[in-house]
Amino acid sequence: MESFINTVNGIVWSPALVYLCLGAGLFLSLRGGFLQLRHLKHMWQLLFQPKDNVTGVSSFQALSMTLAGRVGTGNIAGVATAITFGGPGAIFWMWMVAFLGASSAFVESTLGQVYKEKINGEYRGGPAFYIERGLGVKWFAWLFAIVTIFSCGLFLPGVQANAIATSMENAFGIAPAISAGFIAALLSFIVFGGLKRIAAFTTLVVPFMAQAYVIFSLVIVFMHVDLLDDVLVLIVKSAFGVDAAFGAIIGLAVSWGVKRGIYSNEAGQGTGPHASSAASVSHPAKQGLVQAFSVYVDTLLVCSATAFMILITRSYNVVGPDNVPMFIGLKDIATGPAYTQAAVEGLMPGFGQAFVAIALFFFAFTTILSYYYISETNVSYINRKLHRPFLFFILKLFVMGSCIFGAVKTADLAWAVGDIGVGLMAWLNIIAILLMNKKAFLCLRDYEKQLAIGLDPVFHPEKLGIKNANYWVGERAEEIRDKERAKLNSGSRQDLEGNVLNVASGN
Secondary structure (H helix, E strand, C coil), X not given: CHHHHHHHHHHHCCHHHHHHHHHHHHXXXXXXXXXXXXXXXXXXXXXXXXXXXXXXXXXXHHHHHHHHHHCCHHHHHHHHHHHHHHCCHHHHHHHHHHHHHHHHHHHHHHHHHHCCEEECCEEECCHHXXXXXXXXXXXXXXXXXXXXHHHHHHHHHHHHHHHHHHHHHHHHCCCHHHHHHHHHHHHHHHHCCCHHHHHHHHXXXXXXXXHHHHHHHHHHHHHCHHHHHHHHHHHHHHHCCCCCCCHHHHHHHHHHHHHHHHHHHCCCCCCHHHHHCCECCCCHHHHHHHHHHHHHHHHHHHHHHHHHHHHHCCCCEEECHHXXXXXXXXXXXXXXXXXXXXXXXXXXXXXHHHHHHHHHHHHHHHHHHHHHHHHHHHHHHHHHHHCCCHHHHHXXXXXXXXXXXXXXXXXXXXXXXXXXXXXXXXHHHHHHHHHHHHHHHHHHHHHHHHHHCCCCCCCCHHHHCCCCCHHHHCHHHHXXXXXXXXXXXXXXXXXXXXXXXXXXXXC
């Protein structure tokens, strides 16, 4: 079984997918005039805009939900895995796929907003929705939905649960079976509460833990700031095959850097648009820019913090082809969160392992919540035709079962299964956004034009020739009319009250 999974993983993550991820990111960056740089300041400002109506969630809540999926095991265990099998140079390629992937994140999240729907009082959207409405290829949309349900509902939660169980066992000696039961119990409490409970939990936890982890990492880096230059040189030289020790594995550096970069920041993978579609904004490009910023937070901040701690303290191993050791900094320690725990524990005995375990628990658990929400959105998509409410209950059981199974199985098997899910989604979604990128950049140009003349941009798809954006020409238009009526009624009441006061005072 394990041999079969590894074979499938190798097929899905062939060099073709690696080059597709990098090539798509570069193409979309050029098409958008490197929007990830031009609008960096504006991205930050958009985070704090209030939501546009009472139905959806705010941009910040949507960002937190997206980061819940992005900031997870990949930021701690995934970085360690990239270094082990790709050398220090893999970190450079993680940075590269994040920088270029910010444009991919913009395109997919903008399209998610354009073609979102309101289902049972909640906004839903994602690749399945924009593939059906934007491309008009229903079988492709259903294929993505089914692949995503299995990937996020069955394959990927086990990776996160495995990392939690491993780190808890390392730090506190807690048996994986106990961790599995606790994860399943807490998960059931939150997912049965719906979208608002998931948004509330992630909005509270993710920003706090991400800030705490980055600040803590910076403290460690500054304690060894004299070594930082050497680490940066090592990363760059290894990335281009110049370093004497790791020059022979440049291909693995690129491959593992891209693979773990995509797993971590999810740019182009198709998961981000699900949460971003739930945001209530006046223009799709707003949320697209917010989601582009989230890629920076994930990889350039959190992943970099982990990489610097591991490399500065030399708490890592590197193996070449056929698992031949190339560098041994840790003995008898499995690849994964233990690398980061060892790095911090060596500097702060009695504290480091516990801190990383707690941080990883929150990162990974919120990622599991994000996976559930993504799976639920795709069940909602197919349930528009099937009308089988019990599918949501089955999904909840699948996610909890995946967590229990993943927590007690080996890390290698959990990662291999998770990689298959990520790779399949990336193949399907990147093809879709390359075919549909013109519509996303029409939205960007429209947004920039309105912004340039001092307006708060409002989206009118019919003016851009974008069809099937049903929410924006139907329910959204009605919401705008309701707002205008409310303003008029409020103004009429104020005038009436003013007249009454004037009469009462004899004026």
